[in-house]
Amino acid sequence: MGEKVLYVQFNQDFSSLGVGTGQGWSLESVTSVDKLERIHEAQASDGVRIVERLFSSSLVAIVSSQSPRKLRVCHFKKGNEICNYSYANTILAVRLNRARLVVCLEEMLYIHNIRDMKILHTIRDTPPNPNGILGLSVNADNSYLAYPGSATTGQVQVFDAFNLQAKIVIHAHASPLASLAFNMSGTLLATASEKGTVIRIFRTDDGSRLFEFRRGMRRCASIYSIAFSPDDAFLAVSSNTETVHVFQLQQPQEVREEAPSNSWMDWMKASLPSQVTEVWAQGRAFATITTPFQGTQSVVAVTSVSGTDGPKFRVLVASYDGFLYIYGLNTQEGGECTLLKQHRYPRLTGDADSKNKSPTNVGSASYAGIVKDSDKMAEMRNAVNQSTAPTNENEFPTLQ
Secondary structure, eight states: OOOOOEEEEEETSEEEEEEEEESSEEEESBBBSSOOOEEEEOOOOOOOOEOOOOOOOEEEEEEEEOTTTEEEEETTTEEEEEEEEEOOOOOEEEEEOOEEEEEETTTEEEEEEEOOEEEEEEEEEEOTTTTTOOESSGGGGGGGEEEEESSEEEEEEEEETTTTTEEEEEEEEESSSEEEETTTSSSSSEEETTTTTTEEEEETTTEEEEEEESSSSSOOOOOEEEEEESSSEEEEEEEEESSEEEEEEOOOHHHHHHEEEEEEEEHHHSOOOHHHHHHHTBBBSSSSEOOOOSOOOOOEEEEEETTTOOOEEEEEETTTSEEEEEEEEEETTOOEEEEEEHHHHOOOOSSSSSGGGSSSSOOOOOOHHHHHOHHHHHHHHTTTTSOOOOOOOOOOOOOO
């Protein structure tokens, strides 16, 4: 891909990939091992630094490089900009599910109702979060939001974005946070610190720690991405090293039942300092991937993808080097994963079929324009699969 990659992210169910470049943005289908199919593309000479799709709908949230404080919400199949919203500072991250859209600034979070983009709640004066570390559960019923509660330690604030109230505070790490990820149901939260050696998983209902995995003992690392498999059986982690780790989530009681009692291991643990026995208790990687790159940012997913052997769990590594790498995962034995296919993100052609392109310049959707054009409101509702319409269709925030 000739264009510089500025942003890469999977959608909520890992069925497509959003790619932002210096020339525009695109959506790629990742439902097949053998091909990376272009869903949509849109050129933008100023570049796109964030592109987030809502599941497999036509709704995308876009932030350009030229206007980093402006969020655009578009219906890409119709080439319509539904609305846009401007903020006081640079937008660092955007997360969305079928109930909420959350915008992250360095010291502020905005929670929108995704059905009409009204601001429902603002979390002000958050600890400085220059990297936009943010997690939003994809399950609208457990619409939990996680963000750093401290700039100096690994404290996590979990906020109920549906009921708009604080949920719980989790003291996850001694070092500042580097990455957060919820499972599909929003019942589990995985965390990593800037040190990058230990990955922890907590329950979101009471903050209790369920799992602790050690990525490595030899060196620290910058964690780029964490992702649960849809069934919560595996957790994938990418970093600035060449290795992607896949951990297997076993219930703690299952692990204890497998360990023999009164063993030499038990005697050793009783004889060692608590800091050492904690390391012994940490789970190791079930499977690993050696990527052809290091020091390049990437995002990971563990999901079912169809191949010649049928639909099976694969590990997807989408890198800022312009490639999507698809690896096989032996769910029984683990070990080193085999590269099945690598796909270069296709260039923005500029001459694709018109049904797969958006206009380069889309008019601004002001408050008056949205009120006048009820079709755009219908598009928004249809895109998020809303079961009931708002009581007042003309209620929209002041959009700039």
